[in-house]
Amino acid sequence: MLWALRCRECGGRTCEAVCPMYRVTRREFLGPRSRLSLIAEFLGDDDGAKGPDAAELLEAAFTYLHCGACTSQCSARIPIPDVVPSLRALLLRRPFR
Numbered sequence: 286m287l288w289a290l291r292c293r294e295c296g297g298r299t300c301e302a303v304c305p306m307y308r309v310t311r312r313e314f315l316g317p318r319s320r321l322s323l324i325a326e327f328l329g330d331d332d333g334a335k336g337p338d339a340a341e342l343l344e345a346a347f348t349y350l351h352c353g354a355c356t357s358q359c360s361a362r363i364p365i366p367d368v369v370p371s372l373r374a375l376l377l378r379r380p381f382r
């Protein structure tokens with residue numbers, strides 16, 4: 286997944302600065318960057334990873350607000366509001382490792 290690579294290499298983290306979920310909770314895995322990282326782990330895109338924490342993955346998938354703030358700031362132009370629903374659909378079809 287090209288978007289996972291682009292996100293991993295992004296040094297700006299401008300998305301977290303505008304993410305209301307991250308700003309309120311201060312829980313890193315609920316920020317856009319970490320949500321995308323969890324998805325990449327779940328899809329097996331992370332070399333040698335044991336897989337994401339199931340509780341964090343579920344919370345990241347089902348608490349996304351779809352406000353669009355992250356996308357408006359993403360320098361890599363990753364369509365985060367499209368990626369997260371795709372994860373939800375996958376979670377319904379594919380068991381955790």
Ligand code: SF4
Pocket residue numbers: 291292293295296297298299300301317318321355358359360361362363365
């Ligand atoms: S701005 Fe985009 S590429 Fe950068 S960390 Fe956030 S989601 Fe990833």
